[in-house]
Amino acid sequence: MIDFEKSLAELEQLVAQLEKGDLPLEASLTAFERGVTLAQQCQAALKEAEQRVNILVQKNGQIDVQPYNESDTE
Numbered sequence: 001m002i003d004f005e006k007s008l009a010e011l012e013q014l015v016a017q018l019e020k021g022d023l024p025l026e027a028s029l030t031a032f033e034r035g036v037t038l039a040q041q042c043q044a045a046l047k048e049a050e051q052r053v054n055i056l057v058q059k060n061g062q063i064d065v066q067p068y069n070e071s072d073t074e
Contacts, residue, residue, distance in 0.1 A: 002041045002042075002044075002045055004042060004046075007041050007045075008038075008042055010038055011035055011038040011042065012032075014032075014034060014035045015071045016019070016054060017031055018028050018031055018035070019033065037047045
């Protein structure tokens with residue numbers, strides 16, 4: 001299992017480096033490839049977390065998944 005926060009921080013650093021635009025082409029490609037891998041890992045971790053939450057939100061033994069509505073928190 002990946003450390004989501006660590007991966008996200010590394011991804012943010014890579015994005016900042018790429019946005020600066022001062023990396024040589026090969027280093028930019030390497031950073032981009034690493035960023036894609038990190039983004040996929042973060043996405044998978046979020047999907048897993050969502051599935052775990054869905055399992056925890058049960059009513060009468062049935063999963064009662066309800067979409068998040070921002071207006072509910074206001």
